[in-house]
Amino acid sequence: MSLDAKQINISVEEHRLIQRLDHSFDECYDKMSDIVEQKQSGKTISKTELEGFQSDFESIAQRVRNDLSSSKRVTELGIANAHEDEDVVALTDESKDMALIGRMETEFNVFYEHYKSYTGLLVSDPKRADKFFSESITPQYKDVLLPLLTQYGARQEEEIEHQTVEVTQESLQETRKVLVLSLVSILAGVIFAGWIYQSIYNPIRSLQRATQDIRQGKRESIPVRANDEIGSLTREFNQMVVDLEKTTVSKNYVDNIVESMTGSLIILEPNGNVRSANAAALNLLEYTASEISALSFADLLESRTAVAELLTEIVQLGSYHATDLNYKTKSGRSIPINFSAAALRDDLGEAEGIICTAQDISGLKKIQNDLEAARIAAEAANKAKSEFLANMSHEIRTPMNGIIGMTELALNTELDAEQRDYMETVMSSTHSLMSVINDILDFSKIEAGKFTLDPREFSLRDCLNETARSLAIIAHKKHLELSCYISTDVPEQLEGDPIRIRQILTNLISNAIKFTDQGEIVVQIGVKSQDASGTNLLFSVRDTGMGIAADKQAKIFEAFVQADGSSTRKSGGTGLGLTISAQLVKMMQGKIWVESAERQGSTFYFTAIFGVVNKPAITKERRASQPLLGLRVLVVDDNSTNRWMLDEVLKNWKMEVMLTASGQAAIAELKFASKTGRPFDVILLDAHMPEMDGFTLAQRLKEMPELNNATIMMLTSDDHNISVTKCRELGIASYLIKPIIQSELLDAMLTAIGNRISKRTIDRTPLAKEINLHSVSVLVAEDNAINQKLVRLVLEKRGHRVTIVNNGQEALQAVEKDSYDVLLIDVQMPVMDGLEATRAIRRLEKKTGQHLPIIALTACAMNSDQERCLAAGADDYIAKPLDADELIGKIEKLAGAGMPSGAEGILS
Numbered sequence: 044m045s046l047d048a049k050q051i052n053i054s055v056e057e058h059r060l061i062q063r064l065d066h067s068f069d070e071c072y073d074k075m076s077d078i079v080e081q082k083q084s085g086k087t088i089s090k091t092e093l094e095g096f097q098s099d100f101e102s103i104a105q106r107v108r109n110d111l112s113s114s115k116r117v118t119e120l121g122i123a124n125a126h127e128d129e130d131v132v133a134l135t136d137e138s139k140d141m142a143l144i145g146r147m148e149t150e151f152n153v154f155y156e157h158y159k160s161y162t163g164l165l166v167s168d169p170k171r172a173d174k175f176f177s178e179s180i181t182p183q184y185k186d187v188l189l190p191l192l193t194q195y196g197a198r199q200e201e202e203i204e205h206q207t208v209e210v211t212q213e214s215l216q217e218t219r220k221v222l223v224l225s226l227v228s229i230l231a232g233v234i235f236a237g238w239i240y241q242s243i244y245n246p247i248r249s250l251q252r253a254t255q256d257i258r259q260g261k262r263e264s265i266p267v268r269a270n271d272e273i274g275s276l277t278r279e280f281n282q283m284v285v286d287l288e289k290t291t292v293s294k295n296y297v298d299n300i301v302e303s304m305t306g307s308l309i310i311l312e313p314n315g316n317v318r319s320a321n322a323a324a325l326n327l328l329e330y331t332a333s334e335i336s337a338l339s340f341a342d343l344l345e346s347r348t349a350v351a352e353l354l355t356e357i358v359q360l361g362s363y364h365a366t367d368l369n370y371k372t373k374s375g376r377s378i379p380i381n382f383s384a385a386a387l388r389d390d391l392g393e394a395e396g397i398i399c400t401a402q403d404i405s406g407l408k409k410i411q412n413d414l415e416a417a418r419i420a421a422e423a424a425n426k427a428k429s430e431f432l433a434n435m436s437h438e439i440r441t442p443m444n445g446i447i448g449m450t451e452l453a454l455n456t457e458l459d460a461e462q463r464d465y466m467e468t469v470m471s472s473t474h475s476l477m478s479v480i481n482d483i484l485d486f487s488k489i490e491a492g493k494f495t496l497d498p499r500e501f502s503l504r505d506c507l508n509e510t511a512r513s514l515a516i517i518a519h520k521k522h523l524e525l526s527c528y529i530s531t532d533v534p535e536q537l538e539g540d541p542i543r544i545r546q547i548l549t550n551l552i553s554n555a556i557k558f559t560d561q562g563e564i565v566v567q568i569g570v571k572s573q574d575a576s577g578t579n580l581l582f583s584v585r586d587t588g589m590g591i592a593a594d595k596q597a598k599i600f601e602a603f604v605q606a607d608g609s610s611t612r613k614s615g616g617t618g619l620g621l622t623i624s625a626q627l628v629k630m631m632q633g634k635i636w637v638e639s640a641e642r643q644g645s646t647f648y649f650t651a652i653f654g655v656v657n658k659p660a661i662t663k664e665r666r667a668s669q670p671l672l673g674l675r676v677l678v679v680d681d682n683s684t685n686r687w688m689l690d691e692v693l694k695n696w697k698m699e700v701m702l703t704a705s706g707q708a709a710i711a712e713l714k715f716a717s718k719t720g721r722p723f724d725v726i727l728l729d730a731h732m733p734e735m736d737g738f739t740l741a742q743r744l745k746e747m748p749e750l751n752n753a754t755i756m757m758l759t760s761d762d763h764n765i766s767v768t769k770c771r772e773l774g775i776a777s778y779l780i781k782p783i784i785q786s787e788l789l790d791a792m793l794t795a796i797g798n799r800i801s802k803r804t805i806d807r808t809p810l811a812k813e814i815n816l817h818s819v820s821v822l823v824a825e826d827n828a829i830n831q832k833l834v835r836l837v838l839e840k841r842g843h844r845v846t847i848v849n850n851g852q853e854a855l856q857a858v859e860k861d862s863y864d865v866l867l868i869d870v871q872m873p874v875m876d877g878l879e880a881t882r883a884i885r886r887l888e889k890k891t892g893q894h895l896p897i898i899a900l901t902a903c904a905m906n907s908d909q910e911r912c913l914a915a916g917a918d919d920y921i922a923k924p925l926d927a928d929e930l931i932g933k934i935e936k937l938a939g940a941g942m943p944s945g946a947e948g949i950l951s
Contacts, residue, residue, distance in 0.1 A: 562587025
């Protein structure tokens with residue numbers, strides 16, 4: 044038999060494949076052994092790890108199949124070579140090899156099927172998986188696959204040995220040259236096999252050992268000995284080691300951060316068992332690391348109820364936060380915490396754990412408790428302050444009511460000039476004192492937080508007119524012009540608090556009068572902005588007084604501060620008026636400020652927002668002024684502000700207006716108008732002008748019949764010196780008192796030209812003497828003797844019958860015995876107060892079916908007083924000091940009596 048080099052190469056290739064199969068079989072078994080070891084150590088195999096194992100095993104299995112296929116191909120080459128050489132022995136050997144390879148392939152497929160069954164059992168039945176591994180996989184590997192591989196390897200070694208013997212025998216039979224060639228070939232084959240073993244098998248085994256080292260925490264690189272695929276694989280492995288080292292460093296860095304945290308951090312298993320905790324958590328809860336690892340999350344909470352629901356909520360929502368949880372320490376101490384938690388998830392979104400952080404908020408809770416206690420104490424103090432304020436209001440207003448009421452009653456009696464002067468001085472002083480008291484009480488209400496607005500529908504023009512009219516007398520006594528103007532674009536009706544608007548205007552106008560010795564005070568109101576939600580109005584009060592220094596303009600809005608705070612100042616006051624006004628403006632969503640310079644006067648501005656009441660586009664005033672359309676009017680007034688305001692008003696009524704500043708200029712205009720055939724229809728004269736006053740001008744016009752065709756109307760600041768007879772003699776149709784009220788001016792002009800809608804004309808008659816349609820029986824419950832006397836005098840003067848009792852208990856007894864038309868009851872009285880008595884009377888009436896009208900009388904200063912009285916069952920409410928018109932009107936209204944129109948008030 045001749046030696047065939049092809050056959051030797053085939054044998055070498057078969058030997059290499061055997062080594063690879065041996066290695067691959069080992070890896071397959073090792074992979075499954077790793078899983079078994081992890082399970083036996085109690086470690087949970089995650090879904091991710093199982094998928095990684097399956098992927099690795101599939102790769103190795105594919106490699107085994109490839110190696111078996113290669114072995115088949117090599118063996119087939121050997122069979123073909125034996126046919127060529129007609130070597131029957133070699134052909135027989137190769138056929139045996141092919142049979143062995145076939146068996147190995149079959150048995151490996153069985154092994155592979157066992158692997159698939161095993162991985163399925165790992166998920167469905169882990170205990171049975173362990174048994175299956177030991178009873179099926181291990182025997183298949185050790186008793187079948189390895190013996191077949193060993194047999195196959197032995198066959199190849201036998202074949203190589205047999206071929207070597209054949210070579211030796213043939214060498215002896217053939218020439219030395221053939222022997223040398225054969226030895227060289229054998230040596231080359233051995234070297235080649237060694238090279239293969241050294242270049243492939245050893246590096247792979249090194250990678251396997253390095254991988255096992257990584258599992259044990261060792262991270263060492265492998266030397267790269269080639270630039271082939273094995274070298275590339277080695278370099279990738281070394282890079283992986285470097286990356287893993289970086290990851291480990293990052294993990295250590297994070298671990299250090301977690302351990303250095305001041306807040307508690309605990310990691311839980313999905314079932315709530317504690318996995319680990321940082322140092323802060325151990326210190327807070329007083330456990331060691333081993334102790335806390337044996338606990339569940341429920342063991343750490345003060346309340347163990349609904350812990351499972353809480354953990355489920357955290358996993359479902361992904362995050363959770365609460366401030367109402369308490370940790371319980373090892374010693375049993377309760378610690379309030381600010382708690383947050385988040386679910387930890389794997390790549391598939393499955394919950395792997397829960398991370399919990401907590402901060403000890405014991406200090407914060409203590410602060411909150413202290414603040415709550417302070418709030419309760421502050422509310423109690425505020426309530427006490429409010430009660431004190433109400434009591435003080437009652438104690439102050441009650442005697443003031445007596446002083447004012449009795450003084451005004453005295454002024455309505457026959458007094459000589461000296462007595463009247465004394466009483467008027469008393470009245471003026473009491474009103475000044477009442478103003479001071481009101482300021483102090485208002486300021487107290489602001490501090491107590493009881494200062495509120497009472498919005499309602501009202502006419503701003505009426506509000507301004509009433510305010511200006513009440514202050515005009517004071518201004519005229521100082522010979523000051525007081526003028527008021529409301530822009531035509533200001534809505535007729537607004538939604539707001541007219542009482543507080545009047546309070547602000549009264550304060551600003553009073554201050555202007557107080558600090559102005561000569562000149563004028565001008566009040567203007569216009570629209571700053573307007574939309575569907577409301578109207579922002581701009582108010583201004585300008586005077587020609589002493590002015591305010593720039594460094595004091597901001598301070599005057601502070602409490603108890605005046606521009607002139609010296610002991611020698613000319614004007615008094617509490618210094619609270621502007622403070623209260625500023626607070627009111629702020630409540631109306633506005634602001635207040637002043638523009639002034641010393642000796643150049645001052646202008647106070649404030650804005651306020653009002654709701655707009657929907658009204659017709661054409662106002663009542665505009666409709667009423669239709670008869671004045673196109674009429675020519677001559678205004679004669681030396682004050683430029685008055686001329687400007689009258690010009691605006693009259694032009695708004697579509698009249699032709701000519702303005703003059705003196706009597707001489709007026710005569711000239713009248714002559715020119717007569718000459719041109721365009722005479723004036725109405726002449727408005729100011730009564731007080733230099734050189735030629737209004738009466739003198741009227742006298743001159745009377746003497747000039749050609750100029751005396753117009754209707755003459757007089758404007759005056761003081762009606763005390765107006766003579767009706769003199770006005771008739773001079774042809775003056777009517778007169779108006781400044782400040783001019785637009786509605787009064789319109790009525791007077793319409794009356795003067797023949798459309799009688801006037802409220803006041805030259806033929807004014809004295810007010811009707813007070814009369815009564817029928818007498819009313821009034822029960823008065825009042826504990827103050829002066830107020831008892833005052834109310835009795837007012838009502839008896841009206842002709843009513845009065846019964847006095849001293850408290851609510853007596854009032855209740857009186858109602859049970861006798862019948863009355865009205866009960867006037869004071870709220871604050873001894874024994875039984877007015878509210879309690881009112882409730883008792885209403886309970887009594889439920890049995891009798893009757894109803895006694897009740898008017899509550901109080902001196903309290905709180906806005907809630909009216910609601911309290913009405914809630915107790917009162918029909919109406921009157922605040923002290925009493926207003927006689929209001930008192931009589933309400934009594935007669937509730938009793939069903941009439942009150943003649945125009946009845947004058949007795950009390951202010």
